[in-house]
Amino acid sequence: MDDASLLLDQRSASQAASDKDVRAWASGRRVFVSSLITDMPDERAAVRAAIEAVGATAVMFEDLGAQDISAEQAYLSGVRSSEVYVGMWGSRYGVRMPDGYSATHAEFLEAERSGLRLCLFVHGETAGEMDGSQRDLIQSARNLYTTSPWSNPADLGRRVRRRLEELAAEELAPWVRVGRTLFRAREIINDGRTISLAAAVRSDALHAELVRLRDNRAGSVPFASAHTALPVQIAELSTRTVSTIGHEERLTMVAQQQRASNMRASINGVSADEVVRRALSDGLFGTSMLSQQMGWLARPIDPLAQLRGLGLDDSVLRPVARVLFSERLLTEQAASRIDSFALGPSRQGARRLRAIWTPPQVYVNKPDPASVSIDGTVLGL
Incomplete structure (x- = not known):
């Protein structure tokens, strides 16, 4: 296979989730809200409303209640028990704790370590009165992530809701690789022996490649998602053509035996x-x-x-x-x-x-x- 000739269905990046699908995704999902509490009461209320509007649970320090653990342990535990982190950063860094970080900074670092999806919002940069430590935190985060501004609490609530809907669309339609094709799948079912997926493909070239893989049943091809990778053989492909560039694909693949690794060897004392x-x-x-x-x-x-x-x-x-x-x-x-x-x-x-x-x-x-x-x-x- 020529890796340089990967076929990407770039139009599928614009797929959106329905309100019903967003609520199904959000059900039982916890969203941690991080900000200086005393500085942003109206913003926190707006963000809580946005989170609850899509059907998720807002995890907020003021709701944690009386516990026989320290405040630091309580909010970091709240981060670890969540799937999404919403950080609202204003001009103030906040009081430093014994570890040298403010509470909001520590929450952000814990969210990174725990692999939460991150939604970062910044306000007050143009005023010229931002704490130096806060500016350093924001600039460091921007090395990896994109931040969004907000103008008022209502605007922030709309932005948070839109971001949660985007996360839902991403996770409900994960990207997969089949052979040299890369596209978003609407559904993946893997029982360990067969992998079935459904996808809306918006590329004629990619559709033609899937048909070629179906008809060439003799060999195996690579399959990969963000969590799975193994060789497969195409067992079945059925297509419902819905427009001149739209194809509803249903693909069934049989898992093949994986080859032995050539990367699991120590070399000259190096693990x-x-x-x-x-x-x-x-x-x-x-x-x-x-x-x-x-x-x-x-x-x-x-x-x-x-x-x-x-x-x-x-x-x-x-x-x-x-x-x-x-x-x-x-x-x-x-x-x-x-x-x-x-x-x-x-x-x-x-x-x-x-x-x-x-x-x-x-x-x-x-x-x-x-x-x-x-x-x-x-x-x-």
Whole structure:
């Protein structure tokens, strides 16, 4: 397969979820609301209303009640029990706690560590009275994430609701790779032996490639999502054509035996997990962490090579990059799961990339292996 010839259904990035689907996604979902409480009572009320309007539960410090734990433990526990983090940052940083961070800063860091979806809003920058520490926090966050302003509490509530609806659409239609095609699936069912998915494909070229894969039943092709990667054989493809460029696809694939990993080996006293980390750093960031003593067994790894130079919109690039990164580590058995993946906005052609993954557990009677991470600057995306 020629990786440079990936077929991306870029029109599918605009898919929106219905109100019914948004409420189904939000049901039982917890959204942590972070801000200086005394500074933003009206904003907090507006955000609570927006969260509850889509059917989710707002997690707010003032609702935590009397507990026999410290306030710091209580709000960090609230972050860890949530799926989405909404941060509202004004001009004040807040009182520093014993660890040196303000409460809102600590909540943001905990949300990052815990892999929550982040919704960041900033107000008051133009007034010129922002605390230096607050400005540093905002600038640091913007290395990886996009922030949104707001003009008044009602405007903030609308923006929060719209962002939650966008998150629902993303998670209800995850990006997948089948062979050299990449598109958004409306539904994925995986019983360990077969994988069935439904998708609205808006590319004739991509549809034609799926038909070709169906008709070429002899070989296996790669399948990947943000959480799964394995070779499959196309068993069935049925298509309902709804317009000249719209195809409702239903695809059934049979899982194939995965090949043995060639990445799980220590080299000259360097652990297998460290070899992978160095190889990814060299391939993605252009570092020189692999020593010459490692020889041909360790070479740079760039899971995003086929995306470089394509100039993709962020709404396509970020989820597709995560799928390809996850695919490489999961297929090569270098990770049992990808804990977080964040690709920052482009700044003069450079993007910050940070990823955390958990290596496979080698021995069942041993503790879970420590997570591994990389953090650096990617060019050309």
